[in-house]
Amino acid sequence: MDQKKNRLNDEVNDQYLKDLFHDFEPEMAPESLKQDTMNRVFKDWTENAVAYKPLINKQNRWWIIIGCAALVAISFLIDGTLIQGYINQVEVDQSIIDLSGVKSGLNSVGTTIKELPSILYLTVIGGSALLVLDRFFNRLANI
Amino acid sequence: MNDANDIKLIKQVKSGDVGVYAQIINKYQHMAFTLASSIVKNKQDAEEVTQDAFYKAYKALGNYKGDAVFSTWLYRIIYNTAVSKIRGCKTDTSDLDHPEVDKQELVNFGENLNRLEQQERKKILKEALSRLKEDDAFIILLYYYQEKSIEEIEQVTGLSKSNVKIKLHRGRKQLQLELKGLLRDELTSFI
Numbered sequence: 001m002d003q004k005k006n007r008l009n010d011e012v013n014d015q016y017l018k019d020l021f022h023d024f025e026p027e028m029a030p031e032s033l034k035q036d037t038m039n040r041v042f043k044d045w046t047e048n049a050v051a052y053k054p055l056i057n058k059q060n061r062w063w064i065i066i067g068c069a070a071l072v073a074i075s076f077l078i079d080g081t082l083i084q085g086y087i088n089q090v091e092v093d094q095s096i097i098d099l100s101g102v103k104s105g106l107n108s109v110g111t112t113i114k115e116l117p118s119i120l121y122l123t124v125i126g127g128s129a130l131l132v133l134d135r136f137f138n139r140l141a142n143i
Numbered sequence: 144m145n146d147a148n149d150i151k152l153i154k155q156v157k158s159g160d161v162g163v164y165a166q167i168i169n170k171y172q173h174m175a176f177t178l179a180s181s182i183v184k185n186k187q188d189a190e191e192v193t194q195d196a197f198y199k200a201y202k203a204l205g206n207y208k209g210d211a212v213f214s215t216w217l218y219r220i221i222y223n224t225a226v227s228k229i230r231g232c233k234t235d236t237s238d239l240d241h242p243e244v245d246k247q248e249l250v251n252f253g254e255n256l257n258r259l260e261q262q263e264r265k266k267i268l269k270e271a272l273s274r275l276k277e278d279d280a281f282i283i284l285l286y287y288y289q290e291k292s293i294e295e296i297e298q299v300t301g302l303s304k305s306n307v308k309i310k311l312h313r314g315r316k317q318l319q320l321e322l323k324g325l326l327r328d329e330l331t332s333f334i
Contacts, residue, residue, distance in 0.1 A: 013315055017287050018287060021287040024268055027173065028176075034165060034169065034172060045161045
């Protein structure tokens, strides 16, 4: 009986409070709150440099350098004509794989590149240099 | 349900447009301040707590993955910051007896409250809320005003489901008693 009465009380009470809270308005925060918080946020933002994640991490960088050095060393040790000889030794059955099309295609690409005006090369090199410099100075600014 | 605009603003802040954070503060500052006030019971401390909470939220924004509703996530920070603030300087808050309320008595009380102007009702409700225990007032606000579910209140406060229900029940009864007391004073002042 008591339990039933309690539940009824709770239900009436709950609904009544729900209705009462329809009129409720939160307290107005002081004017200074937003400004002071943003001051702290900006202070933090200026104090903490933007961290750039390196494309190649330090550990991998050393392996890449060692690998490149090894490749350069091997290329100096091996005579180019030797490699050419190996390629010639590989006899490809022309009736199965027709390489003449590939060869002529490569030839035409080579001729096209050769005929390109030098200004194009210079522009590409200049553009790339600018991108590299931009990235370099960005990093320098965040040290 | 997460507000799409909140997600957009958070993404902008994360990508480095820190000024956008002011829009987030604008949107939540009043509720955040009210919730902080309900715990610390003092405007000066509430401002400090709200400011700290917004700053902590900014610092932790990188960890916010959008799994929880942003307001729930923010209110949790407010709750923890406010509780830390009052911890240590807490006065004795012994439990009060909650006499059972008769249904008829409740209806009369409701009728009396309805007789008051809307502004007066708001004033009385705020005053009654300020007299509740810290946790109780906070939970009552989330449940009745913000219409958060028990599960969401669990997430905000870190309390167990049964604990939230107990505090809600206790807060509800206490709020009713406070409202009745204040209403009696108000009606006496009319006479």
